[in-house]
Amino acid sequence: MQTAIKVEQLSKSYGNLLAIDQISLSVKYGTVYGLLGANGAGKSTTIECILGTKKADSGTVSVLGLNPKEDRRRLFQNVGVQFQENNYQPEIKVSELCDETACLYKAPADWKTLCEKFGIGSKIDHAVKNLSGGERQRLFIVLALIPNPKLVFLDELTTGLDTKARRDVWKILSELKDNGLTIFLTSHFMDEVEALCDEICILKKGKAVFYGTVEQAKKASGCEKFEDAYLMLFGEVVEE
Amino acid sequence: MKSFVTLLKNELKLNIRNMNMVIFAVIIPLVVLIILGFIYGTKPAADGTAYTFLEQSFGALCCISICAGGLMGLPLVVSEYRERKILKRFKVTPVNPVKLLVVEFTIYVIYCVVSMLTLFLFAMLFWKIKIHGSLLLFLGSWLLTMVSTLSIGLLVGGIAKNMKSASVIACILYFPMLIFSGTTLPFEVMPAAMQKIISMFPLTQGIQLMKATFLGLPIENVLLPVGFMGAVIFICFGISVKCFKWE
Numbered sequence: 001m002q003t004a005i006k007v008e009q010l011s012k013s014y015g016n017l018l019a020i021d022q023i024s025l026s027v028k029y030g031t032v033y034g035l036l037g038a039n040g041a042g043k044s045t046t047i048e049c050i051l052g053t054k055k056a057d058s059g060t061v062s063v064l065g066l067n068p069k070e071d072r073r074r075l076f077q078n079v080g081v082q083f084q085e086n087n088y089q090p091e092i093k094v095s096e097l098c099d100e101t102a103c104l105y106k107a108p109a110d111w112k113t114l115c116e117k118f119g120i121g122s123k124i125d126h127a128v129k130n131l132s133g134g135e136r137q138r139l140f141i142v143l144a145l146i147p148n149p150k151l152v153f154l155d156e157l158t159t160g161l162d163t164k165a166r167r168d169v170w171k172i173l174s175e176l177k178d179n180g181l182t183i184f185l186t187s188h189f190m191d192e193v194e195a196l197c198d199e200i201c202i203l204k205k206g207k208a209v210f211y212g213t214v215e216q217a218k219k220a221s222g223c224e225k226f227e228d229a230y231l232m233l234f235g236e237v238v239e240e
Numbered sequence: 241m242k243s244f245v246t247l248l249k250n251e252l253k254l255n256i257r258n259m260n261m262v263i264f265a266v267i268i269p270l271v272v273l274i275i276l277g278f279i280y281g282t283k284p285a286a287d288g289t290a291y292t293f294l295e296q297s298f299g300a301l302c303c304i305s306i307c308a309g310g311l312m313g314l315p316l317v318v319s320e321y322r323e324r325k326i327l328k329r330f331k332v333t334p335v336n337p338v339k340l341l342v343v344e345f346t347i348y349v350i351y352c353v354v355s356m357l358t359l360f361l362f363a364m365l366f367w368k369i370k371i372h373g374s375l376l377l378f379l380g381s382w383l384l385t386m387v388s389t390l391s392i393g394l395l396v397g398g399i400a401k402n403m404k405s406a407s408v409i410a411c412i413l414y415f416p417m418l419i420f421s422g423t424t425l426p427f428e429v430m431p432a433a434m435q436k437i438i439s440m441f442p443l444t445q446g447i448q449l450m451k452a453t454f455l456g457l458p459i460e461n462v463l464l465p466v467g468f469m470g471a472v473i474f475i476c477f478g479i480s481v482k483c484f485k486w487e
Contacts, residue, residue, distance in 0.1 A: 051332055052331075053328055053331055053332065053486070053487070072331075072334075073334045073335075073336065074334070076332055076333050076334045077334045079332070081329075081332040083325075083328070083329065085325070087324055087325040087326050087328065087329050088326065088329075089254050089321075089324075089326055090258075090324075091254055091257045091258060092250075092254055096250045096253065096254070099246060099250060100246065100247060100250045100251075101333070103242060103243040103246035103247060104243055104333045104334055104335045105333075105334065147333075
């Protein structure tokens, strides 16, 4: 089994709006895959259709060799998820949220160590709602890593983080990747994508306009900087 | 099992922190008991009855917490968790949805137990109430009433579109049941036609049964209320589990 995620011809529309159109992608084990695109390009919808929290209109999805809809409970023993919008019980504390998450898995990671690692170790007795935006973002990355997953989905993982915290998160994720973790992420930060991603897919209005590596993107666009390449690849399609 | 205990512990803490149910399911019934106690004391329910007014009302008092939990607390918490997308986060974990429902259900069972025990303790210490009938039969009726009412709450929380509609349905169920089922107004004083209608509430059946078993009154046709409440439990649980929606 070489591929961690295999998606074929995935489509989903909301009413008349085609949110994603015939997306196909495959993610190899132990790699970092980045899904890029402007706001509303269909990144979150793609993730949710892969996870089974949204129902695709057509197409097939296989994650760790399983069907997310049919094998939900087996699959999510090994998959961690951080959604773009963070949801939690109104009065819950950090320790309670971590404890409640950890108890659902057979072999969870030690959440206290994870909190320390992500710099929120001193906040575990605080209410989640009283954390700063950046602290809360890091907490939800911790929650995604609590299962000791083989595969983790991170939707806009470093939105709201300061420069130092972003670098720290990259470093931890790179270490986890070296230990065999597969990561599927979305991001608006091209430096982040360049630092972390082995392969990328650029979405524009629900269609995939580029598949490949960061280097290939630069080459295809003739740009030296990846950010320019991204904009170029994005722009070309507008002109077509 | 370990995850059940951890979830229960954390969810119970959150629920107590919220204070609503502590007030509505534990403190309010106690306040009502104390008021009734000061008014009626150890007076008999009517001239010549062997039991006191408080003894006659005890079953109904226990139903205040059952109503508060089953018709307000439980439906609102389930629909709130869905609306706030907390259930969506649980969907991407290996948890069994039935386990989540049972955890929330158990929290309200705990409130009902606490309320019943404090009521009994207070009423026994200050107004010397005692069970004229059978303790076991009373507990059985109480359990049946509680589980059937809570299961209605589970169903409402399960099928309501959002918190707003859950809250409307909860109010529509809560107030008529609280007022007309015999919890506050005695069933006997209502016109016959109305008695027929409100006999459709499982709570009415439950209160009649609790009263009879507490006071040791003869129960005619015990199978009817038991069967009725059993059917409510079966149907409501079945639909809540079958139609469970994460989002």
